[in-house]
Amino acid sequence: xxxxxxxALILFVAGLVWVFTLSExxxxxxxxxxxxAISPLISKGSETEAFANKFLEEVEHSADLEKRVEQVIxxxxxxxxxxxxxxxxxxxxxxxxNALDFKKKTxxxxxxxxxxxxxxxxxxxxxxxxxxxxxxxEADPEFDLCVLASNGGLVGRLxxxxxxxxxxxxxxxxxxxxxxxxxxxxxxxxxxxxxxTFGQTPRLRLRYLSKTAILQKGMKVYTxxxxxxxxxxxxxxxxxxxxxxxxxxxAEIKPAxxxxxxxxxxxxxxxxxx
Amino acid sequence: xxxxxxxxxGLLLLSCIVQQFLPPVSSWYDARILILPLIVLCGSVTVSxxxxxxxxxxxxxxxxAQQILSVTQGDPFVYQNSPDSLKFGYSVVLYTLMGFLMQGxxxxxxxxxxxxxxxxxxxxxxxxxFVEYLLRGFVVGGFHKNDGMIQxxxxxxxxxxxxxxxxxxxxxxxxxxxxxxxRYKK
Numbered sequence: 001x002x003x004x005x006x007x008a009l010i011l012f013v014a015g016l017v018w019v020f021t022l023s024e025x026x027x028x029x030x031x032x033x034x035x036x037a038i039s040p041l042i043s044k045g046s047e048t049e050a051f052a053n054k055f056l057e058e059v060e061h062s063a064d065l066e067k068r069v070e071q072v073i074x075x076x077x078x079x080x081x082x083x084x085x086x087x088x089x090x091x092x093x094x095x096x097x098n099a100l101d102f103k104k105k106t107x108x109x110x111x112x113x114x115x116x117x118x119x120x121x122x123x124x125x126x127x128x129x130x131x132x133x134x135x136x137x138e139a140d141p142e143f144d145l146c147v148l149a150s151n152g153g154l155v156g157r158l159x160x161x162x163x164x165x166x167x168x169x170x171x172x173x174x175x176x177x178x179x180x181x182x183x184x185x186x187x188x189x190x191x192x193x194x195x196x197t198f199g200q201t202p203r204l205r206l207r208y209l210s211k212t213a214i215l216q217k218g219m220k221v222y223t224x225x226x227x228x229x230x231x232x233x234x235x236x237x238x239x240x241x242x243x244x245x246x247x248x249x250x251a252e253i254k255p256a257x258x259x260x261x262x263x264x265x266x267x268x269x270x271x272x273x274x
Numbered sequence: 275x276x277x278x279x280x281x282x283x284g285l286l287l288l289s290c291i292v293q294q295f296l297p298p299v300s301s302w303y304d305a306r307i308l309i310l311p312l313i314v315l316c317g318s319v320t321v322s323x324x325x326x327x328x329x330x331x332x333x334x335x336x337x338x339a340q341q342i343l344s345v346t347q348g349d350p351f352v353y354q355n356s357p358d359s360l361k362f363g364y365s366v367v368l369y370t371l372m373g374f375l376m377q378g379x380x381x382x383x384x385x386x387x388x389x390x391x392x393x394x395x396x397x398x399x400x401x402x403x404f405v406e407y408l409l410r411g412f413v414v415g416g417f418h419k420n421d422g423m424i425q426x427x428x429x430x431x432x433x434x435x436x437x438x439x440x441x442x443x444x445x446x447x448x449x450x451x452x453x454x455x456x457r458y459k460k
Contacts, residue, residue: 034336
């Protein structure tokens, strides 16, 4: 063996031993450093990508524009008729929205964020949002910040933060776990993600339910606040199916959030324990 | 050789950034171009074993820094069966194995038959992703056969393989600039 190759082998083995003996904290530190280093590039890249997509859309739509103008004129007259009714509904909607906003504000401190990338990784189910440590997200928190959709449903939790972007682990990922309860029952369990591929609607599993649980399709599932990861009473989804296993019962859950059309999210900035 | 190795490492770092901007092809099984592993594979066949080890180590390390998911564990009283994720550094081992696979046909590559290496790169990517898929299944638990995932793996391998001639062309240009001899001299 050549001396250079031998030296490289020694270095390689030493490096391998070092990397396999890294503590979880050290791994997270490495990942945060890496993420912080590349986050400005990702942030700029996503801006460029958004600009390019917008331009392409405009080009694509220009051909259809003429045809659409004719349709719009026809539709305009029809809309005039229903405009009056819409105004009434709008006023009512605004009232309800204000009430809801107020309710949300009293429950959590939230920061709105835009989803800039979906599933940047080969396997892990994550999204990236346009908020980071510059927006007050702690670089090394004791807990992961919780992320909600605009309908209040649970999206996931922050796993890494750069200056202007953050990575969110979705509850549909297999390593995600959420302690949950079924509405109107004493049943509690752990929600885990399921492996899905392209075209498949994400589904969740609610595990460790009692075998005697009486659960029906459509029953709602919420976070129960146990385990210090998520605040209580956040909607997760609804029960689709319930199976009784040899030890525990297990339910299939349809998520409350439409993950394929996720555009905006809200990050809860106070700790689940607060 | 030294300059070429440095430029190869530079290319590897660049591929980390490029990898971030390669979205999945949603119209074809969500296939992805895996540029970072491809640089390691194509680079491995152009250098000695020692440099290949360094390249595989760096590639695997950077890949895991990008891909491994790590989250805070909750109260163990509630989350009694916290799922394990793959150990940071496992990609270093897989990349090294792929590197040795590529090194096996280095003599043929040096004769100028680069296309065999390109095909092997596709096969190596497939094996890598398949092993990763199996490892994830066994470590996380609840492994079950998923045809969609297999399709995604082979489509990603094919897509990545199609890019390998371009990577080889870049490596040959780099080698010329750095005065490094990849092929046997005629």
